[in-house]
Amino acid sequence: MRLATFRHEGRNRTGRIDGDRVLPFRGDPTMLEIISGSPVETTDPVDMAAVRLLAPLQPATLRDFVAFEEHVEGVRRSIDGSGGVPEAWYDAPAFYFTNPHRIYGPDDDVPFPARSVNRDFELEVAAIAGPGNSIFGYTILNDWSARDLQKREMQVNLGPAKGKDFASSLGPWIVTADELAAHRDGDGFLDLWCDVTVNGVEVGRDLLSNMGWTFETMIAQAARDSRVVPGDVLGSGTVGNGGCLAELWGRNGRQDPPPLRDGDVVTLTVEGLGHLRNRVVSAAETASLPPARRRDPARARAERQH
Template identity: 30%
Template sequence: MKLRRVIADGRLELQSLGPDGSWAPAPDPSVLGGPVFDPAWELAAAQRHHGLAGCVLPFQPASFRDFMLYEDHAIDAARGLVRRFHPAQSRAAETVEKLTRKPFPLFKPKPLFYRQPIYYMSNHLSFVPSGAPVAFPSYSTALDFELELGFVLKAPLFNASSAEAVDAVGAFVVVNDFSARDVQRAEMATGLGPQKAKHFVSSMSAVAVTADEILPILESLSGSVTINGRTVSTVSSAGPQWTIGDMLAHASRDEKLYPGELFATGTLPGGSGMETGHWLRPGDRITLSIEQVGEISHQITS
Protein backbone atom coordinates (compact mmCIF):
# COMPACT_ATOMS: atom_id res chain seq x y z
CA MET A 1 0.00 0.00 0.00
CA LYS A 2 1.27 3.46 -0.90
CA LEU A 3 0.86 6.19 1.71
CA ARG A 4 1.24 9.95 1.65
CA ARG A 5 0.29 12.94 3.76
CA VAL A 6 -1.49 16.04 2.52
CA ILE A 7 -2.64 19.27 4.11
CA ALA A 8 -6.44 19.36 3.98
CA ASP A 9 -8.69 21.89 5.70
CA GLY A 10 -5.81 23.17 7.81
CA ARG A 11 -4.74 19.76 9.11
CA LEU A 12 -2.49 16.87 8.13
CA GLU A 13 -4.24 13.88 6.63
CA LEU A 14 -2.68 10.49 5.90
CA GLN A 15 -3.94 8.95 2.66
CA SER A 16 -3.57 5.58 0.92
CA LEU A 17 -3.66 4.87 -2.80
CA GLY A 18 -6.58 2.69 -3.84
CA PRO A 19 -6.74 0.12 -6.66
CA ASP A 20 -8.54 2.66 -8.84
CA GLY A 21 -5.65 5.13 -8.57
CA SER A 22 -7.40 7.55 -6.23
CA TRP A 23 -6.21 8.67 -2.80
CA ALA A 24 -8.44 8.31 0.27
CA PRO A 25 -7.97 8.65 4.05
CA ALA A 26 -5.73 5.82 5.29
CA PRO A 27 -7.28 3.32 7.69
CA ASP A 28 -4.24 2.85 9.97
CA PRO A 29 -1.82 5.72 10.66
CA SER A 30 0.16 3.57 13.12
CA VAL A 31 1.99 1.90 10.23
CA LEU A 32 4.13 5.06 10.02
CA GLY A 33 4.66 5.25 13.75
CA GLY A 34 1.56 7.19 14.75
CA PRO A 35 1.61 10.58 16.50
CA VAL A 36 5.08 11.60 17.72
CA PHE A 37 5.33 15.40 17.69
CA ASP A 38 3.05 18.18 18.87
CA PRO A 39 0.36 18.44 16.16
CA ALA A 40 0.73 22.21 15.80
CA TRP A 41 4.51 21.94 15.37
CA GLU A 42 4.16 19.11 12.85
CA LEU A 43 1.56 21.01 10.83
CA ALA A 44 3.80 24.09 10.74
CA ALA A 45 6.72 21.95 9.52
CA ALA A 46 4.52 20.37 6.85
CA GLN A 47 3.29 23.78 5.69
CA ARG A 48 6.89 24.95 5.39
CA HIS A 49 7.79 21.86 3.36
CA HIS A 50 4.73 22.28 1.14
CA GLY A 51 5.79 25.83 0.39
CA LEU A 52 9.20 24.59 -0.72
CA ALA A 53 8.25 21.39 -2.55
CA GLY A 54 4.50 21.32 -3.18
CA CYS A 55 4.25 18.16 -1.03
CA VAL A 56 5.05 17.02 2.50
CA LEU A 57 6.97 14.19 4.12
CA PRO A 58 4.98 10.94 4.50
CA PHE A 59 5.96 11.08 8.19
CA GLN A 60 8.16 13.25 10.39
CA PRO A 61 11.01 11.02 11.65
CA ALA A 62 11.41 10.72 15.40
CA SER A 63 15.13 10.01 14.89
CA PHE A 64 17.46 8.95 12.08
CA ARG A 65 20.03 6.15 12.22
CA ASP A 66 21.95 5.70 8.99
CA PHE A 67 23.79 2.39 8.56
CA MET A 68 26.44 1.27 6.08
CA LEU A 69 25.51 -2.20 4.80
CA TYR A 70 27.36 -2.48 1.49
CA GLU A 71 31.05 -3.35 1.22
CA ASP A 72 31.17 -2.43 -2.47
CA HIS A 73 29.93 1.06 -1.70
CA ALA A 74 32.49 1.53 1.06
CA ILE A 75 35.37 0.47 -1.19
CA ASP A 76 34.30 2.45 -4.25
CA ALA A 77 33.52 5.53 -2.14
CA ALA A 78 36.99 5.41 -0.60
CA ARG A 79 38.48 5.16 -4.08
CA GLY A 80 36.46 8.15 -5.24
CA LEU A 81 37.34 10.24 -2.21
CA VAL A 82 41.06 9.66 -2.73
CA ARG A 83 40.69 10.26 -6.47
CA ARG A 84 39.19 13.71 -5.87
CA PHE A 85 41.26 14.93 -2.93
CA HIS A 86 44.54 12.99 -3.28
CA PRO A 87 45.10 12.26 -6.97
CA ALA A 88 48.74 11.17 -6.58
CA GLN A 89 47.87 8.63 -3.91
CA SER A 90 44.93 7.51 -6.06
CA ARG A 91 47.24 6.67 -8.94
CA ALA A 92 49.54 4.72 -6.64
CA ALA A 93 46.61 2.77 -5.15
CA GLU A 94 45.32 2.03 -8.64
CA THR A 95 48.67 0.54 -9.57
CA VAL A 96 48.65 -1.69 -6.50
CA GLU A 97 45.10 -2.86 -7.31
CA LYS A 98 46.07 -3.71 -10.88
CA LEU A 99 49.02 -5.78 -9.65
CA THR A 100 47.18 -7.59 -6.84
CA ARG A 101 43.72 -7.68 -8.44
CA LYS A 102 42.33 -6.87 -4.99
CA PRO A 103 41.00 -3.70 -3.39
CA PHE A 104 43.71 -1.48 -1.94
CA PRO A 105 43.76 -2.47 1.77
CA LEU A 106 43.05 1.04 3.07
CA PHE A 107 39.90 1.20 0.90
CA LYS A 108 38.32 -1.72 2.76
CA PRO A 109 35.95 -0.99 5.66
CA LYS A 110 37.30 -1.16 9.19
CA PRO A 111 37.13 -4.59 10.88
CA LEU A 112 34.08 -3.63 12.96
CA PHE A 113 32.03 -3.45 9.75
CA TYR A 114 32.36 -7.22 9.43
CA ARG A 115 31.57 -7.94 13.10
CA GLN A 116 28.41 -5.89 13.61
CA PRO A 117 26.13 -3.44 11.76
CA ILE A 118 27.57 0.09 11.95
CA TYR A 119 25.73 3.40 11.79
CA TYR A 120 25.76 7.05 12.74
CA MET A 121 22.91 9.26 13.93
CA SER A 122 22.04 12.33 11.88
CA ASN A 123 19.64 15.27 12.16
CA HIS A 124 16.11 13.90 11.87
CA LEU A 125 14.67 17.43 11.91
CA SER A 126 16.47 18.56 8.74
CA PHE A 127 14.55 16.23 6.40
CA VAL A 128 12.80 17.80 3.42
CA PRO A 129 10.52 16.10 0.90
CA SER A 130 11.25 15.41 -2.73
CA GLY A 131 10.95 18.57 -4.78
CA ALA A 132 12.51 20.95 -2.28
CA PRO A 133 15.45 22.97 -3.65
CA VAL A 134 18.75 22.11 -1.95
CA ALA A 135 21.57 24.64 -1.61
CA PHE A 136 25.28 23.99 -1.29
CA PRO A 137 26.32 24.50 2.34
CA SER A 138 28.26 27.76 2.57
CA TYR A 139 31.24 25.86 4.02
CA SER A 140 31.56 23.18 1.31
CA THR A 141 32.67 22.85 -2.31
CA ALA A 142 32.05 19.08 -2.58
CA LEU A 143 28.33 18.35 -2.34
CA ASP A 144 27.34 14.72 -2.83
CA PHE A 145 24.18 12.62 -2.73
CA GLU A 146 23.52 9.11 -1.39
CA LEU A 147 20.71 6.90 -2.68
CA GLU A 148 19.47 4.76 0.21
CA LEU A 149 16.54 2.61 1.24
CA GLY A 150 14.85 3.84 4.41
CA PHE A 151 12.25 2.32 6.70
CA VAL A 152 10.23 3.42 9.72
CA LEU A 153 9.22 1.47 12.81
CA LYS A 154 5.56 0.89 13.56
CA ALA A 155 6.18 -0.82 16.92
CA PRO A 156 8.73 -0.50 19.75
CA LEU A 157 11.72 -2.80 20.06
CA PHE A 158 14.01 -3.72 22.93
CA ASN A 159 16.61 -6.50 22.82
CA ALA A 160 14.78 -7.82 19.78
CA SER A 161 15.66 -10.86 17.75
CA SER A 162 16.15 -10.36 14.01
CA ALA A 163 12.71 -11.84 13.29
CA GLU A 164 11.00 -9.67 15.92
CA ALA A 165 12.76 -6.63 14.48
CA VAL A 166 11.53 -7.24 10.94
CA ASP A 167 7.96 -7.56 12.23
CA ALA A 168 8.23 -4.03 13.65
CA VAL A 169 8.99 -2.39 10.28
CA GLY A 170 6.04 -0.35 9.08
CA ALA A 171 6.93 1.13 5.69
CA PHE A 172 9.75 1.94 3.29
CA VAL A 173 10.86 5.18 1.66
CA VAL A 174 13.70 6.39 -0.54
CA VAL A 175 16.26 8.38 1.47
CA ASN A 176 18.90 10.82 0.25
CA ASP A 177 21.72 11.47 2.70
CA PHE A 178 23.30 14.65 1.32
CA SER A 179 26.99 14.94 2.21
CA ALA A 180 29.61 17.70 2.18
CA ARG A 181 32.55 15.42 1.42
CA ASP A 182 35.35 17.94 1.96
CA VAL A 183 34.01 18.68 5.44
CA GLN A 184 33.35 15.01 6.15
CA ARG A 185 37.02 14.08 5.67
CA ALA A 186 38.14 16.42 8.45
CA GLU A 187 35.31 15.51 10.80
CA MET A 188 35.83 11.76 10.43
CA ALA A 189 39.50 12.19 11.29
CA THR A 190 38.50 13.38 14.78
CA GLY A 191 37.02 9.96 15.56
CA LEU A 192 33.58 11.42 16.33
CA GLY A 193 31.96 10.86 12.95
CA PRO A 194 30.26 13.33 10.57
CA GLN A 195 28.53 16.42 11.91
CA LYS A 196 28.14 19.49 9.68
CA ALA A 197 29.05 17.26 6.74
CA LYS A 198 25.66 15.59 7.06
CA HIS A 199 23.33 17.47 9.38
CA PHE A 200 22.42 20.39 7.09
CA VAL A 201 19.78 18.49 5.08
CA SER A 202 18.49 15.01 4.22
CA SER A 203 15.48 14.10 2.12
CA MET A 204 12.97 11.35 1.49
CA SER A 205 10.34 10.40 -1.04
CA ALA A 206 6.90 11.96 -0.65
CA VAL A 207 5.27 8.51 -0.69
CA ALA A 208 5.91 5.54 1.62
CA VAL A 209 5.20 1.89 0.77
CA THR A 210 4.05 -0.53 3.45
CA ALA A 211 6.44 -3.27 4.50
CA ASP A 212 4.30 -6.16 3.25
CA GLU A 213 4.98 -5.02 -0.33
CA ILE A 214 8.75 -4.53 0.01
CA LEU A 215 10.01 -7.15 2.48
CA PRO A 216 9.52 -10.11 0.06
CA ILE A 217 11.67 -8.37 -2.57
CA LEU A 218 14.00 -6.49 -0.26
CA GLU A 219 17.26 -7.72 -1.76
CA SER A 220 16.16 -7.60 -5.40
CA LEU A 221 15.28 -3.91 -5.72
CA SER A 222 16.85 -1.84 -8.49
CA GLY A 223 17.20 1.90 -8.83
CA SER A 224 18.91 4.70 -10.68
CA VAL A 225 20.60 8.08 -10.37
CA THR A 226 19.69 10.69 -12.99
CA ILE A 227 21.38 14.08 -13.28
CA ASN A 228 19.97 16.66 -15.69
CA GLY A 229 17.89 14.00 -17.42
CA ARG A 230 20.79 11.57 -17.98
CA THR A 231 21.06 8.29 -16.06
CA VAL A 232 24.56 8.22 -14.62
CA SER A 233 24.29 5.14 -12.41
CA THR A 234 22.11 2.12 -11.67
CA VAL A 235 21.97 0.43 -8.28
CA SER A 236 20.76 -2.76 -6.64
CA SER A 237 19.83 -3.66 -3.07
CA ALA A 238 21.41 -7.13 -3.42
CA GLY A 239 24.30 -8.28 -1.27
CA PRO A 240 24.21 -6.38 2.03
CA GLN A 241 26.66 -7.39 4.74
CA TRP A 242 23.77 -7.41 7.25
CA THR A 243 19.98 -7.76 7.02
CA ILE A 244 17.58 -5.11 8.28
CA GLY A 245 16.68 -7.56 11.04
CA ASP A 246 20.34 -7.64 12.05
CA MET A 247 20.44 -3.82 11.94
CA LEU A 248 17.46 -3.38 14.22
CA ALA A 249 18.40 -6.20 16.58
CA HIS A 250 21.80 -4.57 17.06
CA ALA A 251 20.34 -1.07 17.52
CA SER A 252 17.86 -2.40 20.11
CA ARG A 253 20.48 -4.02 22.34
CA ASP A 254 19.71 -2.57 25.78
CA GLU A 255 18.21 0.46 24.02
CA LYS A 256 14.51 0.98 23.43
CA LEU A 257 13.52 1.87 19.87
CA TYR A 258 10.23 3.68 19.32
CA PRO A 259 7.58 3.89 16.61
CA GLY A 260 8.34 6.65 14.15
CA GLU A 261 12.12 6.20 14.20
CA LEU A 262 13.74 6.16 10.75
CA PHE A 263 16.54 3.83 9.66
CA ALA A 264 18.45 3.62 6.37
CA THR A 265 20.63 1.00 4.74
CA GLY A 266 23.36 3.40 3.74
CA THR A 267 24.19 4.01 0.11
CA LEU A 268 23.30 1.29 -2.37
CA PRO A 269 26.44 0.48 -4.41
CA GLY A 270 26.85 3.05 -7.16
CA GLY A 271 24.38 5.42 -5.49
CA SER A 272 26.73 8.32 -4.70
CA GLY A 273 28.66 10.81 -6.76
CA MET A 274 31.82 9.98 -4.86
CA GLU A 275 31.72 6.48 -6.35
CA THR A 276 30.92 7.45 -9.93
CA GLY A 277 32.63 10.84 -10.20
CA HIS A 278 29.34 12.69 -10.77
CA TRP A 279 29.60 15.42 -8.14
CA LEU A 280 26.77 17.91 -7.78
CA ARG A 281 26.98 21.46 -9.13
CA PRO A 282 24.65 24.44 -8.78
CA GLY A 283 21.90 24.21 -11.38
CA ASP A 284 21.84 20.41 -11.44
CA ARG A 285 18.56 18.51 -11.24
CA ILE A 286 19.11 15.19 -9.50
CA THR A 287 16.60 12.34 -9.31
CA LEU A 288 17.14 9.24 -7.19
CA SER A 289 14.75 6.33 -7.61
CA ILE A 290 14.19 2.82 -6.31
CA GLU A 291 11.68 0.80 -8.28
CA GLN A 292 8.53 -0.13 -6.37
CA VAL A 293 9.46 2.26 -3.55
CA GLY A 294 9.63 5.77 -5.00
CA GLU A 295 11.87 8.63 -6.02
CA ILE A 296 13.42 11.87 -4.82
CA SER A 297 14.15 14.85 -7.05
CA HIS A 298 15.86 18.14 -6.22
CA GLN A 299 17.16 21.25 -7.93
CA ILE A 300 20.62 22.14 -6.61
CA THR A 301 21.12 25.84 -5.96
CA SER A 302 24.17 27.92 -5.05
Protein backbone atom coordinates (compact mmCIF):
# COMPACT_ATOMS: atom_id res chain seq x y z
CA MET A 1 0.00 0.00 0.00
CA ARG A 2 0.90 3.64 -0.46
CA LEU A 3 -0.06 5.60 2.65
CA ALA A 4 -0.19 9.38 2.62
CA THR A 5 -0.76 12.34 4.88
CA PHE A 6 -2.57 15.13 3.08
CA ARG A 7 -4.57 18.32 3.50
CA HIS A 8 -8.12 18.41 2.21
CA GLU A 9 -10.81 21.02 2.87
CA GLY A 10 -8.84 22.56 5.72
CA ARG A 11 -8.06 19.28 7.51
CA ASN A 12 -4.92 17.20 7.77
CA ARG A 13 -5.86 13.61 7.01
CA THR A 14 -4.33 10.21 6.29
CA GLY A 15 -5.35 7.69 3.68
CA ARG A 16 -4.44 5.05 1.12
CA ILE A 17 -3.50 6.01 -2.41
CA ASP A 18 -5.52 4.19 -5.08
CA GLY A 19 -4.49 5.30 -8.58
CA ASP A 20 -5.47 8.94 -8.99
CA ARG A 21 -7.60 8.88 -5.84
CA VAL A 22 -6.96 8.76 -2.12
CA LEU A 23 -9.16 6.79 0.27
CA PRO A 24 -9.20 8.74 3.56
CA PHE A 25 -9.12 6.83 6.82
CA ARG A 26 -12.18 7.27 9.02
CA GLY A 27 -11.49 9.29 12.16
CA ASP A 28 -8.29 10.84 10.76
CA PRO A 29 -5.75 8.69 12.63
CA THR A 30 -2.20 9.98 12.58
CA MET A 31 0.37 8.12 10.54
CA LEU A 32 2.11 7.15 13.76
CA GLU A 33 -1.10 5.51 15.01
CA ILE A 34 -1.37 3.58 11.75
CA ILE A 35 2.25 2.44 11.92
CA SER A 36 1.75 1.34 15.52
CA GLY A 37 -1.06 -0.98 14.46
CA SER A 38 -4.30 0.94 14.94
CA PRO A 39 -7.07 -0.57 12.78
CA VAL A 40 -8.25 1.67 9.95
CA GLU A 41 -11.33 1.90 7.79
CA THR A 42 -11.52 3.94 4.58
CA THR A 43 -14.24 6.40 3.59
CA ASP A 44 -15.36 7.84 0.25
CA PRO A 45 -12.50 8.45 -2.22
CA VAL A 46 -11.14 11.91 -3.00
CA ASP A 47 -9.43 12.90 -6.25
CA MET A 48 -5.69 13.44 -5.83
CA ALA A 49 -6.05 16.74 -7.67
CA ALA A 50 -8.15 18.02 -4.75
CA VAL A 51 -5.57 17.34 -2.01
CA ARG A 52 -2.13 18.62 -1.07
CA LEU A 53 0.31 15.94 -0.02
CA LEU A 54 2.21 16.63 3.20
CA ALA A 55 5.24 14.93 4.71
CA PRO A 56 3.91 11.41 5.38
CA LEU A 57 4.79 11.58 9.07
CA GLN A 58 6.44 13.73 11.72
CA PRO A 59 8.87 11.26 13.34
CA ALA A 60 10.06 11.37 16.92
CA THR A 61 13.60 10.63 15.74
CA LEU A 62 15.45 10.74 12.45
CA ARG A 63 18.67 8.76 12.25
CA ASP A 64 20.69 9.24 9.08
CA PHE A 65 23.17 6.53 8.17
CA VAL A 66 26.08 6.66 5.73
CA ALA A 67 25.85 3.34 3.92
CA PHE A 68 27.44 4.07 0.52
CA GLU A 69 31.23 3.83 0.10
CA GLU A 70 31.20 5.90 -3.08
CA HIS A 71 29.51 8.78 -1.29
CA VAL A 72 31.90 8.65 1.66
CA GLU A 73 34.97 8.75 -0.55
CA GLY A 74 33.77 11.67 -2.66
CA VAL A 75 32.43 13.81 0.17
CA ARG A 76 35.57 13.38 2.27
CA ARG A 77 37.56 14.90 -0.56
CA SER A 78 35.13 17.81 -0.73
CA ILE A 79 34.79 18.49 3.01
CA ASP A 80 38.29 17.93 4.39
CA GLY A 81 40.48 17.14 1.38
CA SER A 82 41.19 13.55 2.42
CA GLY A 83 40.59 10.52 0.23
CA GLY A 84 39.49 6.93 0.63
CA VAL A 85 37.09 5.37 3.10
CA PRO A 86 38.06 5.10 6.80
CA GLU A 87 38.53 1.53 8.00
CA ALA A 88 36.10 2.26 10.84
CA TRP A 89 33.33 2.67 8.25
CA TYR A 90 33.44 -1.09 7.58
CA ASP A 91 32.98 -2.00 11.26
CA ALA A 92 29.28 -1.17 11.54
CA PRO A 93 26.71 1.16 9.95
CA ALA A 94 27.33 4.66 11.33
CA PHE A 95 24.64 7.30 11.77
CA TYR A 96 23.90 10.65 13.35
CA PHE A 97 20.66 12.12 14.69
CA THR A 98 19.22 15.05 12.77
CA ASN A 99 16.34 17.41 13.57
CA PRO A 100 12.84 15.81 13.53
CA HIS A 101 11.22 19.22 13.98
CA ARG A 102 12.18 20.57 10.54
CA ILE A 103 10.50 18.08 8.23
CA TYR A 104 9.22 19.27 4.85
CA GLY A 105 6.95 17.45 2.43
CA PRO A 106 6.35 17.22 -1.34
CA ASP A 107 6.46 20.54 -3.23
CA ASP A 108 7.35 22.52 -0.10
CA ASP A 109 9.84 25.35 -0.36
CA VAL A 110 12.94 24.45 1.65
CA PRO A 111 14.59 27.43 3.41
CA PHE A 112 18.39 27.28 3.60
CA PRO A 113 20.33 29.39 6.11
CA ALA A 114 20.72 32.78 4.44
CA ARG A 115 24.47 32.88 5.14
CA SER A 116 25.08 29.54 3.39
CA VAL A 117 26.24 29.61 -0.23
CA ASN A 118 27.35 25.98 -0.70
CA ARG A 119 23.88 24.47 -0.69
CA ASP A 120 23.37 20.80 -1.46
CA PHE A 121 20.78 18.04 -1.67
CA GLU A 122 21.22 14.39 -0.61
CA LEU A 123 19.32 11.59 -2.37
CA GLU A 124 18.31 8.90 0.12
CA VAL A 125 15.72 6.26 0.91
CA ALA A 126 14.37 6.06 4.45
CA ALA A 127 12.96 3.04 6.27
CA ILE A 128 10.10 3.58 8.71
CA ALA A 129 10.37 1.40 11.81
CA GLY A 130 7.38 -0.71 12.75
CA PRO A 131 6.54 -2.69 15.91
CA GLY A 132 9.26 -5.00 17.19
CA ASN A 133 12.04 -3.33 15.19
CA SER A 134 10.42 -4.46 11.96
CA ILE A 135 10.33 -2.30 8.83
CA PHE A 136 6.87 -0.88 8.24
CA GLY A 137 7.66 0.79 4.94
CA TYR A 138 9.86 3.15 2.96
CA THR A 139 9.82 6.71 1.70
CA ILE A 140 12.20 9.12 -0.06
CA LEU A 141 14.45 11.35 2.06
CA ASN A 142 16.31 14.51 1.07
CA ASP A 143 18.93 15.33 3.71
CA TRP A 144 19.58 18.97 2.76
CA SER A 145 23.09 20.20 3.56
CA ALA A 146 24.76 23.59 3.98
CA ARG A 147 28.24 22.40 3.07
CA ASP A 148 30.09 25.58 4.02
CA LEU A 149 28.61 25.52 7.53
CA GLN A 150 29.21 21.76 7.77
CA LYS A 151 32.87 22.03 6.70
CA ARG A 152 33.65 24.59 9.40
CA GLU A 153 31.80 22.99 12.31
CA MET A 154 33.10 19.45 11.64
CA GLN A 155 36.62 20.65 12.40
CA VAL A 156 35.51 20.29 16.03
CA ASN A 157 35.27 16.50 15.38
CA LEU A 158 31.79 16.26 16.81
CA GLY A 159 29.70 15.79 13.69
CA PRO A 160 27.31 17.84 11.55
CA ALA A 161 24.98 20.25 13.35
CA LYS A 162 23.90 23.60 11.90
CA GLY A 163 24.98 22.44 8.47
CA LYS A 164 22.17 19.88 8.62
CA ASP A 165 19.44 20.62 11.14
CA PHE A 166 17.57 23.30 9.18
CA ALA A 167 15.65 20.90 6.91
CA SER A 168 14.90 17.35 5.80
CA SER A 169 12.24 16.36 3.27
CA LEU A 170 10.16 13.17 3.32
CA GLY A 171 7.63 11.90 0.80
CA PRO A 172 5.62 11.69 -1.24
CA TRP A 173 4.10 8.84 0.79
CA ILE A 174 5.06 5.64 2.61
CA VAL A 175 5.16 2.44 0.58
CA THR A 176 4.63 -0.55 2.85
CA ALA A 177 7.45 -3.10 2.96
CA ASP A 178 5.44 -5.90 1.34
CA GLU A 179 5.03 -3.81 -1.84
CA LEU A 180 8.80 -3.87 -2.44
CA ALA A 181 9.50 -7.52 -1.62
CA ALA A 182 9.88 -8.41 -5.30
CA HIS A 183 12.72 -5.89 -5.62
CA ARG A 184 15.00 -7.66 -3.13
CA ASP A 185 18.16 -9.26 -4.51
CA GLY A 186 19.66 -12.53 -3.28
CA ASP A 187 21.34 -10.81 -0.32
CA GLY A 188 18.21 -9.03 0.86
CA PHE A 189 19.05 -5.58 -0.55
CA LEU A 190 16.42 -3.49 -2.32
CA ASP A 191 17.51 -3.20 -5.97
CA LEU A 192 15.90 0.15 -6.83
CA TRP A 193 17.06 2.87 -9.20
CA CYS A 194 17.52 6.25 -7.52
CA ASP A 195 17.74 9.45 -9.56
CA VAL A 196 18.08 13.19 -8.87
CA THR A 197 17.54 16.17 -11.15
CA VAL A 198 18.06 19.90 -10.64
CA ASN A 199 15.77 22.03 -12.78
CA GLY A 200 15.03 18.96 -14.88
CA VAL A 201 18.69 18.07 -15.58
CA GLU A 202 19.93 14.74 -14.22
CA VAL A 203 22.79 15.10 -11.76
CA GLY A 204 23.07 11.62 -10.21
CA ARG A 205 21.80 8.07 -10.58
CA ASP A 206 22.61 4.97 -8.55
CA LEU A 207 21.23 1.67 -7.32
CA LEU A 208 20.00 1.47 -3.75
CA SER A 209 21.44 -2.06 -3.64
CA ASN A 210 24.95 -0.51 -3.68
CA MET A 211 24.59 0.24 0.03
CA GLY A 212 26.86 -1.64 2.41
CA TRP A 213 24.17 -2.89 4.82
CA THR A 214 20.50 -3.79 4.58
CA PHE A 215 17.94 -1.67 6.38
CA GLU A 216 17.34 -4.60 8.73
CA THR A 217 20.99 -4.47 9.78
CA MET A 218 20.79 -0.72 10.27
CA ILE A 219 17.74 -1.02 12.51
CA ALA A 220 19.53 -3.73 14.49
CA GLN A 221 22.51 -1.40 14.93
CA ALA A 222 20.28 1.50 16.00
CA ALA A 223 18.53 -0.70 18.58
CA ARG A 224 21.74 -2.11 20.13
CA ASP A 225 21.99 -0.86 23.71
CA SER A 226 19.26 1.62 22.79
CA ARG A 227 15.68 1.74 21.57
CA VAL A 228 13.88 2.08 18.24
CA VAL A 229 10.12 2.70 18.33
CA PRO A 230 7.43 2.56 15.62
CA GLY A 231 7.57 5.62 13.41
CA ASP A 232 11.30 6.23 13.83
CA VAL A 233 12.92 7.12 10.50
CA LEU A 234 16.26 5.64 9.41
CA GLY A 235 17.89 7.13 6.33
CA SER A 236 20.08 5.04 4.05
CA GLY A 237 22.62 7.78 3.64
CA THR A 238 23.29 9.38 0.29
CA VAL A 239 23.59 7.14 -2.75
CA GLY A 240 26.76 7.33 -4.85
CA ASN A 241 27.37 8.42 -8.43
CA GLY A 242 26.13 11.96 -7.91
CA GLY A 243 23.66 11.45 -5.09
CA CYS A 244 24.80 14.85 -3.80
CA LEU A 245 26.78 17.75 -5.21
CA ALA A 246 29.59 17.52 -2.63
CA GLU A 247 30.55 14.06 -3.88
CA LEU A 248 30.94 15.45 -7.40
CA TRP A 249 32.85 18.50 -6.13
CA GLY A 250 35.31 16.18 -4.40
CA ARG A 251 35.82 14.05 -7.49
CA ASN A 252 35.97 16.95 -9.96
CA GLY A 253 38.17 19.17 -7.81
CA ARG A 254 35.82 22.13 -8.37
CA GLN A 255 32.21 23.11 -7.75
CA ASP A 256 30.83 21.54 -10.89
CA PRO A 257 27.81 21.27 -10.93
CA PRO A 258 27.38 24.54 -8.99
CA PRO A 259 25.76 24.80 -5.53
CA LEU A 260 22.01 25.16 -5.33
CA ARG A 261 20.57 28.65 -5.60
CA ASP A 262 17.22 30.24 -4.74
CA GLY A 263 14.58 28.99 -7.14
CA ASP A 264 16.31 25.73 -8.02
CA VAL A 265 13.92 22.76 -8.09
CA VAL A 266 15.35 19.46 -6.88
CA THR A 267 13.47 16.25 -7.74
CA LEU A 268 14.36 12.90 -6.21
CA THR A 269 12.93 9.81 -7.91
CA VAL A 270 13.16 6.28 -6.53
CA GLU A 271 11.82 3.25 -8.37
CA GLY A 272 8.69 2.01 -6.64
CA LEU A 273 8.53 5.00 -4.27
CA GLY A 274 7.69 7.94 -6.52
CA HIS A 275 8.99 11.51 -6.77
CA LEU A 276 9.89 14.05 -4.08
CA ARG A 277 10.16 17.60 -5.41
CA ASN A 278 11.20 20.76 -3.52
CA ARG A 279 12.25 24.30 -4.36
CA VAL A 280 15.23 25.97 -2.68
CA VAL A 281 14.74 29.36 -1.01
CA SER A 282 16.63 31.45 1.56
CA ALA A 283 15.48 31.77 5.15
CA ALA A 284 15.49 35.14 6.87
CA GLU A 285 18.83 36.50 8.04
CA THR A 286 19.70 35.59 11.63
CA ALA A 287 21.74 37.63 14.09
CA SER A 288 25.38 36.75 14.69
CA LEU A 289 26.28 35.11 17.98
CA PRO A 290 29.01 36.42 20.31
CA PRO A 291 32.37 34.63 19.98
CA ALA A 292 33.58 32.21 22.65
CA ARG A 293 35.21 33.78 25.70
CA ARG A 294 38.90 32.97 25.76
CA ARG A 295 40.48 32.61 29.17
CA ASP A 296 43.22 30.72 30.98
CA PRO A 297 41.35 28.03 32.98
CA ALA A 298 44.28 27.30 35.35
CA ARG A 299 44.74 30.97 36.13
CA ALA A 300 40.99 31.40 36.70
CA ARG A 301 40.96 28.53 39.19
CA ALA A 302 44.02 29.85 41.00
CA GLU A 303 42.56 33.35 41.31
CA ARG A 304 39.25 31.93 42.56
CA GLN A 305 41.04 30.13 45.41
CA HIS A 306 42.44 33.37 46.83
